[in-house]
Amino acid sequence: MKKRKNTITDLNLNFNTGYDATAILETGLLSDIVRPKRILVRVLALAIIIAAMTVVLELRWDNMNYYWYQPLTNTYSIAIAGFILSRFVLSLCYRPPKDVGLLPTVSIIITAFNEEDAIYRTVECCYAIDYPAHKFKVIVVDDGSTDATLVEVSRAQVRWPELILDAFEKNKGKREAMAAGARLAKGEILVYVDSDSFLRRDSVSKIVQGFADPRVAAVAGHTEVANVTKNSLTRMQQARYYVAFRVIKAAESVFGTVSCCPGCFSAYRRTCVMEVLDTWLNQHFLGVQATFGDDRSLTNYLLRKYQVIYSSDAVATTIVPEEHRKFLKQQLRWKKSWFRETLIAATFMWKKPPLATVAFYAQLLFPIVAPILILRICVWLPYANGDLLSPVIYLVGTVLIGMMFSAYYLFWKSDRYWIYGLYFTLYYLLFLVWQMPYAIATQRDNKWGTR
Template sequence: MSTTDCFLPLSDLSGQSIQHPTNPESARVRRTFIRIIALTMIILCMAIVMGIRWNNFTDYWYQPIVNAYSIAVALFIFSRFVLSVFYKPPKSADISPTVSIVITAYNEEEAIYRTVECCYAIDYPADKFEVIVVDDGSTDGTLREVRLAQERWPQLTLVAFERNRGKREAMAAGARAATGEILVYVDSDSFIRRDGIKKIVQGFVDPTVAAVAGHTEVANVAKNGLTRMQQARYYVAFRVMKAAESIFGTVTCCPGCFSAYRRECVMEVLDRWLNQRFLGVRATFGDDRSLTNMLLRKYRIIYSSDAVATTIVPERHRKFLKQQLRWKKSWFRETLIAATFMWKKPPIAAVAFYAQFLFPIVAPILILRMCVWLPIVNDDFISPIVYLFGTVMIGMMFSAYYLFWKSDRNWIYGLYFTLYYMIFLIWQMPYAIATQRNNGWGTR
């Protein structure tokens, strides 16, 4: 694979982009037409959802808890879309601090070489960045691939563990070995775009910013329906949810795929983060969210939509569901911890945070009541239909938002993911809460 492959747009990598006319004017007209359709869909879906939610107001006292929940969820989702409109990525301040790119790897022999290749091909002064690979006791050919990379780039630093010690230990080892002002963590199956480092460091011109979350999309999007759903989900999660959080400097999770940290801030919390315990057991997952959380107490965390990387996501449902369960466990733990200080943040950000904490916990109970209890006990089959229709409309809003910004055929998978979440993923939350003390990764 050539170095230039690292920087191909996702649509080129996936082969799924809608083919535009070669004539620039025709392409512009087509793009405008697609955006008009997408905007019309967003407005129509919003109107329908608001119409449904109006019944929650007029019939509020018949089911006050359910109606309050429905109203709050709709307001929360709409607020994210509205706030994301006002989001702007960090402006270029033409700064180029020294950077240490840390890649933590465990059994990634198929992707690690390309990850290193992309890091060395970035558009950044060669004397201002270094690349460090921490091999976390891999049992496959990962170490061999890294040594091959060292033959091509002798300056590549390798830290190799004799046995698997966990991602957190690997990240900490990388931080200690680093010499740069900025730590950039990249997963071993993620690929930075050529201008990614230059873009992500611009956020650090603000001395109150301790970390910047990069924008991540799916490298293997064309594999199957599951990867396409994740592409749509990733895009909305970053460009809507993280964008809304970034306005207040309260991004709650810098993803391991591609994120940057001010090294001196990381070193302040390194030992405490490395030895974190929860419910009497050592925390061994949710490392990125945990590190973000510790820095968020004192500093601002923002998002840079211009700093782009792609990542390889699970292609099989079993692996994907295990990943999602692990993420939910860390989400619950870290959100519970963050709840002790988020009230100090700007009011809008704080209210949104606590609402977002409550919704996934309450949702399984209310869905059971709506879709099981009401039809069986009250012979009410209308409420479940209305609820499901409203869910479909929200999913279509996500899909239309994706279509507005990215004219590829994956847009409809935003709706599919919404339904997938309601049918499968939402039921993981009670189990994730009940098994907090089980800190196994589930994928190793």
């Protein structure tokens, strides 16, 4: 199948990515011809989930039977398994916002910094949406780019003269760019899109339906990986993205407590954003101005008073890191903002529905405790007690949970990337989990981290 440099409009996929259409077919948009195969794949996925869950529950039952031999370790094992299983159960209760025909005015805001390779395609996808032309405007805020980003935006303005551009003379940070876009916007809904992300044609019409509920201040869209075929790292991120949205965010959305609207693609009620804009823009933590974690921080400000939900029908793709060095830096930055914003949210999340509250505080505790428990199970117990069984049981349980996530992906997407969910589980255990102590220790270091 022939590749295209810009958008894909054929095959009735209605999906603008700027990438090979074959990759889109491989990520689960299957035709009627392969439906029998998909049924068999789903049966296999269910079998894997049931088998893995059965063994995990058996291991956790052993934790209860021998609880007092290692109470700290057993408490952690039981709690983390219960939390993960609860996410799966709650995600089954999730339903995307109903299409009630809502068509508010929309301002699509693209914040860009040195994105010469992708910005034109991003703008092109924004103008290709199936939304009434008089109902939306596109705004690009350039955050002092030093490459050819402005040249590409100017080229886009030739094709779409109505495109609004606000160019900073020097780099101020994404938060300043987002705020500038909000002030320029006139639409009832602000749709933020990263400059390396691509909207599906129906994404805006889908995401705005969530605002039919006046209690909702923000809606997180669903994001997948545009450059999924690049290498094993991008495939791993595809599996992780899908599960993170369709399980974690879906479970949070049941209670209207989605903790982070991603910068890739999210929508906000403009009046709600303007209520907190100045406070958010000037946020400080530990005496230092917050310069990263902008999307999670904005979500946090809105969660105090409003609901934040997730729309699985509103889909975009985004370019993810293709090199381990860049990926690890991104993950460290995300952990630093996660720790800061989760601590802040802990001051008000107790006001939310009980199940959401318990899940939130559990989610706060687990990543912080995990490195300590892993060292104890895998290093201290074998060294001090000659206990070689506990590390084996822990690793087996971790692999099985990874298989559950992978099988969940396989059930819904039915593509060959499902096994990379297990790859992510092992990658997290070997590398990412150890970033948390460093992220906590360097909270006052507000450097961007990826540039």
